[in-house]
Amino acid sequence: MRGVDADDLSQEALLRAIESFSLLREPSALINWLQVVVRRSVIHDAQQVRQNRPLLSGGADPDVLPSLDALPDFQVDVRLLLALLEGLSEEERRCLWLRRGEGWRIDEIARETSLSISTIRRRVRTAERRLMKRIRG
Secondary structure, eight states: OTTOOHHHHHHHHHHHHHHTGGGOOOGGGHHHHHHHHHHHHHHHHHHHHHHHSOSSTTTTOTTOOSOTTOOHHHHHHHHHHHHHHHTSOHHHHHHHIIIIISOOOHHHHHHHHTOOHHHHHHHHHHHHHHHHHHHHO
């Protein structure tokens, strides 16, 4: 994960374990309890990193493309697509990208974003309708 290293994750997990030590009910289960705390800590930190990463590899700048050999027509299409996506809210854009761009299932997006399945469906559907309306003019 970019921006997070193993030392940071270890320290964060240790802090969470110390803070929640009073919740340990059975001292003989210490190892298993620590494994759960560490796993949850890593998952939480990974979700934070994923939520904050840019959705496009080149960021919002259409001139920064993975391929420097892109045809001019392709660059125009990318600029048009970015302009269309800017018309969506950040929440709609994120849900739409995860669903259609990354190919995630609705339940995966719901887990990732901590939103309900119906909210994800509504945001994707709304985003698609807005895009179609703007494309048709």
